[in-house]
Amino acid sequence: MNPLRRNTAPAQSGHAVLSGRGLVKRYGTQHALAGADIGIQQGEAVAIVGPSGSGKTTLLHVLAGILKPDAGEIFLAGQRIDQFSEKRRSELRRSEFGFVFQQGMLVAELTAEENVALPLLLGGTARKQALSAAREWLTRLGLRGREGSRPGELSGGQAQRVAIARALTHQPKVIFADEPTGALDTRTGKETMDALLVAASDAGSSVLIVTHDRELADSLPRTVIMRDGRIATGVAVA
Numbered sequence: 001m002n003p004l005r006r007n008t009a010p011a012q013s014g015h016a017v018l019s020g021r022g023l024v025k026r027y028g029t030q031h032a033l034a035g036a037d038i039g040i041q042q043g044e045a046v047a048i049v050g051p052s053g054s055g056k057t058t059l060l061h062v063l064a065g066i067l068k069p070d071a072g073e074i075f076l077a078g079q080r081i082d083q084f085s086e087k088r089r090s091e092l093r094r095s096e097f098g099f100v101f102q103q104g105m106l107v108a109e110l111t112a113e114e115n116v117a118l119p120l121l122l123g124g125t126a127r128k129q130a131l132s133a134a135r136e137w138l139t140r141l142g143l144r145g146r147e148g149s150r151p152g153e154l155s156g157g158q159a160q161r162v163a164i165a166r167a168l169t170h171q172p173k174v175i176f177a178d179e180p181t182g183a184l185d186t187r188t189g190k191e192t193m194d195a196l197l198v199a200a201s202d203a204g205s206s207v208l209i210v211t212h213d214r215e216l217a218d219s220l221p222r223t224v225i226m227r228d229g230r231i232a233t234g235v236a237v238a
């Protein structure tokens with residue numbers, strides 16, 4: 001296959017770490033998802049692009065167990081998860097998934113290392129061990145020396161790196177990122193994305209990124225295009 005051809009088709013392989021089939025989500029009569037199919041392989045980084053209102057964020061929220069689909073099936077590592085209770089979905093979000101949003105959503109009162117340690121602490125890891133792991137991730141993301149800073153004392157790019165470290169510290173199966181560079185200038189956005197992709201690869205995590213930034217999407221190995229609540233298939237030439 002021509003290496004310049006980028007695959008924009010949804011992966012449907014049985015080896016997907018996370019997959020959704022026939023996903024439907026309605027708001028009143030509006031179909032935010034109208035039968036979306038998607039599969040993400042282990043360690044794969046995938047961009048979701050598409051017009052405003054096409055269902056990108058809804059798809060991300062449904063796959064991540066934040067929203068329950070009205071129809072369809074979701075599998076994580078072979079296990080069906082869409083029928084899980086809110087309690088089990090919440091456990092899943094904490095233990096198997098990591099999240100990076102446009103605004104880092106860090107806890108203002110906590111230091112960088114405490115923010116990063118939070119998912120481990122919530123998962124029952126001892127404080128000393130959690131803080132030590134947090135410091136390691138901060139170092140990997142180029143934030144050595146900023147462990148004791150609070151979010152308000154960090155630049156936008158630094159704060160987003162703290163959010164990335166926090167999303168990765170428990171080595172989740174999948175990282176969900178919704179417009180992770182939306183609040184950053186182009187250069188900082190690119191550096192932050194590169195940091196996310198390298199760190200996710202180190203952790204063995206897959207990454208699913210919703211973005212309006214075509215350049216960012218083009219820098220990932222696979223782009224999925226959404227239209228009217230479905231995945232539009234096809235192979236684009238880079």
Ligand SMILES: Nc1ncnc2c1ncn2[C@@H]1O[C@H](COP(=O)(O)OP(=O)(O)OP(=O)(O)O)[C@@H](O)[C@H]1O
Nearest residue numbers: 027030031032050051052053054055056057058059
């Ligand atoms: N909580 C909600 N209540 C009602 N309608 C909603 C809600 N969330 C999303 N929608 C509708 O569902 C459709 C898909 O929205 P969604 O946010 O998933 O699209 P998107 O592709 O992420 O858009 P954007 O690129 O503008 O963020 C839109 O028509 C939107 O108006």
